[in-house]
Amino acid sequence: KPRECSAARSGAARRAGSSSRFLSGSSDSRRLAGKVAVITGAASGIGKATAAEFVRNGARVVLADVQDELGRAAAADLGGTDTACYTRCDVTDEAQVAAAVDLAVARHGRLDIMFNNAGITGGSYAAAPIESLDMADFDRVMAVNLRGVAAGIKHAARAMAPRGQGCILCTSSTAGALAGSGPHAYSVSKTAVVGMVRSAAAELAARGVRVNAISPYAIATSMGARAVREMLGLPPRNAGDEEEEELVRRVFEEDFNEMGGGVVLRAEDVARAAVFLASDDARYITGHNLMVDGGFSVAKPLNVPAN
Template sequence: MLRAGFSKLEGKVALITGAASGIGKETATKFINDGAKVVLADIQKDQGQQTARELGPNAAFIPCDVTRESDVSQAVDFTVSKHGQLDIMYNNAGIACHTPPSVVDLDLATFDRVMAINVRGVLAGLKHAARVMIPRQSGVILCTASVTGLMGGLAQHTYSISKSSVIGIVKSAASELCSHGIRINCISPMAIPTPFVMEELKKYYPGVDAQKLVKMVHDFSVLRGAFCEPSDIANAALFLASDDAKFVSGHNLVVDGGFTSIKSLSLPTGDQL
């Protein structure tokens, strides 16, 4: 891939989980275009290999189930073995869930599965990235959270709790990692019609045309003339991974067009009182 001008990640090596498609793939593309070598880690082996081929010689793929700590550890070791270092770890792998809306009907087996991927998987990535970054006294760790971790009522309890936990992990880990020169931050996106999101929506709206579902997601935006796209999250990740954010750590970068800043009051008019 051709790159013009200054490359923000020249000479850097990144490992991205959940990189076969969606936000992970978009971020890998962005990182490579800005000079990085990227290892894609994903449970989707065929799609991951195809994505690596698409992205060219600066991309490599390793199968990884983030619920298995050994897989995460091996992905980190593979990256260091192949490239000699790990500069950026992006814990992006995650799943949604289709569960009853009421906490009274909460399926704890589903809860455990979602937490194993969305929270334990992030912790495993953090742990093993820190293992190789601390001796070098440098590095960047990123995590994908969500606006659903900031406000109640935007998603089912299980998913919201898992993403709120990611934000907590970042805050907690930053307090230790700062003494080793390692920055850790997370990104909280608004809903995006990625393949992952579209598959979940089809469970709720079977038979509904895909374009209608895409429009529904885009209509969540409160910022006139714009909606959240994978490239917006990739741009946020590039900023946080680069020296542009050299003094940013423990931060949750919300990419939602102002959605979580707005709570309108439905005030009655004078003649309605």
């Protein structure tokens, strides 16, 4: 039996005020009309922003996460149970991933989009020598970032392949494409995600299911702020989102403003990339790793001067 889906309807009024907003640069706000999506790691950051963009583009979304309070609030803000609902899902538990997929199918009769977005950086983002690699932390990162993605692909394919259509997206990272731009466990897991995407895409293409990866640069989310604090040797803090975002924005603008023409990457930018890949506009794209990094991965390694 699928899990229950929770969401309040109090967000409908708030949603009404934003329903006419269009994707930047697009005249079509219904690119995902009629589609049903599951997003893991949807209570905050990229997942939350993507859920909002999916709903704006006509999709119905199941938000899956382990942050129950944030997840329920996010679903309520998107219009409640008719449009978006929340279910608890620890991606390291395959049964919970399967249940999230089953919930979407039970409620809406189908699954069109699976966004395997849940991820963690691990115990520390600060640079550490390979001799100090914490194997328990390594296993935990791989369990969430790679095994969780594999479980998501597996169960999404189970729902999509019999219908001969569907789109599976997986969050990787520039750290998976450029060595030295993240801690070992995180970088390895994100590199492996791209390998998993390509392997699955090779099999599922003939069955009508597309599989793609999205690799963003660092973003001013709570996870991004934590990483920046560790790299700068600053202690962790429980500041509000605006303070943390300002910290990341300041560091990026001062040190990396040559990337993306000085534009600081936001979660919404990644969400819009996900909308494109999930839409029929990308119907012939599979096995691809879309870098959303302002040119970072083709320019120079992190912290290396340009001259």
